[in-house]
Amino acid sequence: MFIERLVCLGCCCIALSVNAQQGLPTREVAKAVDSAAALLRRHYVFADKGEKIARHLEEKYKAGAFRQVADWKTFDSLGTAILRNFSQDGHLYLRYNPDKVTKIRSQQQPQGIDDFFHSQKTREQNYGFREVKILNGNTGYIKMDQINISDESLPVLQAAMTLVSRTNALIIDLRDNGGGGSEIKPVLESYFLPAALPLLEFYSRTGNKEIDSSIVLPAGQPYQGALYILLNKGTASAAEAFAYVLQAQHRAKIVGQPSAGAANHNEYFVVNNEVFISISESAPALPGTQQNWERTGVQPDIVTAPGEELNEVLKIVEKKK
Structure with a gap:
């Protein structure tokens, strides 16, 4: 009996030892x-x-x-x-x-x-440009799944903007766009703003500051029609930056729900x-301030229920005819 108890105790000790070593x-x-x-x-x-x-x-x-x-x-x-x-x-x-x-x-x-900018996967995804088309009422529509602007993707951006250049209004759909960036200055923003306009100031750990400003477009002219940008909680990072800057410059109406808040x-x-x-x-901020969209997200000018963003803009455009 004593020996059996020792054996059982020994088994328990072994089991405990194994459990302790898990993980x-x-x-x-x-x-x-x-x-x-x-x-x-x-x-x-x-x-x-x-x-x-x-x-x-x-x-x-x-x-x-x-x-x-x-x-x-x-x-x-x-x-x-x-x-x-x-x-x-x-x-x-x-x-x-x-x-x-x-x-x-x-x-x-x-x-x-x-x-990110130059992989085969990126090319197969058309650099984030999912749809470019003209809707009823001469309204342009560009759906972007990511922000991917480089010398390689620039012809795609230029072609998209050429197609919508004669529309009365343009909708840029950034819903569920997780962001990305640009290797060649803020070209995308420059299609909607005058050149040499300070857009964002970047603060680094060292205390250095850099300012991104709009540029003279390498091809084409800035878009002149009304601009609407669709957002939801899946819109993040560089996609938020684009919307935030255009909203701050009073160049676009933001429609949808507050974005992710990843500045x-x-x-x-x-x-x-x-x-x-x-x-x-x-960390980015509007020049001369410490304002950005970290944590809070970009706040829509027009709040809609999820899935109703595009319909709401089309109603607005129809009323303005």
Whole structure:
């Protein structure tokens, strides 16, 4: 009987030992949290806020938030929720992607820029231009799934704008457009604004400031008709920037629901062999102010129920005839 009890106790000890070893090693999780916190302190666009975010992450770890994390995918989901709930920064996240970590380390694609602007997938997606057409009443319509402006995509943008150039009104549909960017200055904005107009001022961690201004178009003339931009909660980043600038310049009416509220610009940094972190390194604002759409989103001039954005604009255009 005594021996049987010893055997059973031994089995329980073995089972407990196995359970304790399930998931990621505690030491590796601690190192990952330390690494992420150090990167936040070093790179976040606002030093004081970066310190607070880093400290919050460390406090959550000490309180047991990462106890018995099953794998690095679970770690990235949990860590991202902690970071975003505290910072309200949509560009701040952890991501499990060993292949991407390797690319970042090799500096082949440190920010994913070449991959985004010039990949075969990007070409197959027509650089984000989903639809370009003329609706009834001589109203132009451009549906963009992403903002992808480069020397390579410029002919597509020019062709789209040429097609709609003689319309009375133009609708640019940015619903569920997650953003992107431009390699060649704010060309898209320049199709609707005079040249040399300051649009956004970018603040960096070092305190440097850069101003993006509209440019003289490489081809064609600025569009002169009425402009409407459709947004929803899936509209983010560079798509928000476009809408925000045109609204601030009183050049477009924004229709739909408040956008995602992801204004800051991010960079990628290696946490460990499995995980990288996206950190906001610069923040845009209207020139001479600190106003942007981070957290709040771009607010529509005309609020509609989801799915009713286009119908609402068409009603407005019809009434103006």
